[in-house]
Amino acid sequence: QVQLQESGPGLVKPSETLSLTCTVSGGSINSYFWSWIRQPAGEGLECIGRIYTSGSTNYNPSLKSRVTMSLDTSKNQFSLKLSSVTAADTAMYYCARASFMVGGVALDYWGQGILVTVSS
Amino acid sequence: EIVLTQSPGTLSLSPGERATLSCRTSQSISSSYIAWYQKKPGQAPTLLIYGASSRAIGIPDRFSGSGSGTDFTLTISRLEPEDFAVYYCQKYGNSITFGPGTTVDIK
Numbered sequence: 001q002v003q004l005q006e007s008g009p010g011l012v013k014p015s016e017t018l019s020l021t022c023t024v025s026g027g028s029i030n031s032y033f034w035s036w037i038r039q040p041a042g043e044g045l046e047c048i049g050r051i052y053t054s055g056s057t058n059y060n061p062s063l064k065s066r067v068t069m070s071l072d073t074s075k076n077q078f079s080l081k082l083s084s085v086t087a088a089d090t091a092m093y094y095c096a097r098a099s100f101m102v103g104g105v106a107l108d109y110w111g112q113g114i115l116v117t118v119s120s
Numbered sequence: 121e122i123v124l125t126q127s128p129g130t131l132s133l134s135p136g137e138r139a140t141l142s143c144r145t146s147q148s149i150s151s152s153y154i155a156w157y158q159k160k161p162g163q164a165p166t167l168l169i170y171g172a173s174s175r176a177i178g179i180p181d182r183f184s185g186s187g188s189g190t191d192f193t194l195t196i197s198r199l200e201p202e203d204f205a206v207y208y209c210q211k212y213g214n215s216i217t218f219g220p221g222t223t224v225d226i227k
Contacts, residue, residue: 111164
């Protein structure tokens with residue numbers, strides 16, 4: 001059973017960089033797209049971006065200037081860095097796997113989420 | 121950029137009733153790229169439907185999806201108590217975009 005687990009600081013100061021890691025267990029990180037999604041309290045889901053195991057990335061245009069994603073296949077991990085954070089970046093952050101299945105593509109496995117608060 | 125719109129915003133129903141949720145895209149999109157998720161407080165989203173109409177593993181058959189082009193529908197045939205939640209449609213493609221969600225609450 002594939003499992004994803006987010007890790008990182010739960011509190012980040014304004015103007016600093018948010019750094020999160022997602023560890024994948026029960027399966028290989030290879031040959032999949034891996035995404036970061038966030039949800040501010042009381043709001044909807046927003047995709048921050050995705051990374052393929054080749055290292056190619058695709059970021060949300062609204063966040064592109066502040067986002068960097070990377071992955072480490074040897075550790076079965078992928079990471080998110082979001083720079084110059086403000087209170088508006090306070091949210092639950094999820095990592096997820098995108099699978100191409102017969103008939104379609106979707107985010108089939110998700111981490112449990114990690115709450116990140118931006119505050120001094 | 122393709123925008124997803126969901127309606128209604130809130131659906132108030134009783135257990136046993138049928139729920140019909142709508143998702144519209146601002147441009148025609150391959151049905152392969154449409155998915156539906158269930159979101160409960162304190163939990164990660166759960167994939168229900170992918171490819172507009174294929175049920176994900178372990179999802180009860182009371183959940184069904186349909187649609188093509190710009191209009192997609194998630195139907196819950198008979199609401200169970202555990203089905204009261206927020207439902208999001210999502211499109212994959214050049215970017216991943218979610219709709220604003222439909223809340224299904226108890227009447």
